[in-house]
Amino acid sequence: MQITNALILSLLFTTCASIANCPEPQSLDIQTSIKKRGVEVEGHGFMDIVTISVPQSVSRIPFESIQLTYGEVAEYWIPLDTKVYHDRIIAKLNGYQASIEGFEFQVNYTNGLCSFYQTGSISSAYSKVN
Numbered sequence: 001m002q003i004t005n006a007l008i009l010s011l012l013f014t015t016c017a018s019i020a021n022c023p024e025p026q027s028l029d030i031q032t033s034i035k036k037r038g039v040e041v042e043g044h045g046f047m048d049i050v051t052i053s054v055p056q057s058v059s060r061i062p063f064e065s066i067q068l069t070y071g072e073v074a075e076y077w078i079p080l081d082t083k084v085y086h087d088r089i090i091a092k093l094n095g096y097q098a099s100i101e102g103f104e105f106q107v108n109y110t111n112g113l114c115s116f117y118q119t120g121s122i123s124s125a126y127s128k129v130n
Helices: 002-020 122-129
Strands: 031-041 045-055 061-070 083-085 088-095 103-110 115-121
Touching: 031 088, 031 122, 045 061, 045 103, 061 088, 061 115, 103 122, 115 122
Parallel strands: none
Antiparallel strands: 031 045, 045 088, 061 103, 083 088, 103 115
């Protein structure tokens, strides 16, 4: 009986995945840019502006979120505020390079059946401008 239940469960999962017709994971078009000393914050001097730009959808899977974490092992994920700009989703982060360079981010897409994500780092964005 247990083998029959396992077989039925296996067929159910296989059928659901094939019905969902999820696209193959692919590299996302994540664009990062940094404007050095881009914003003056009262009492704190000038801070850099990091911009993360991603497509609104990938293979018809809609954007869900951009989340921020610090370090190799993520113990927390902080969702970033995003705005739509033309066909892109934009998130901005202000800070001093020494304070924000260690942050990493994850971009998430899902339609309820299919999900995929890609990670990136603020330090890689700085490496393009330094």
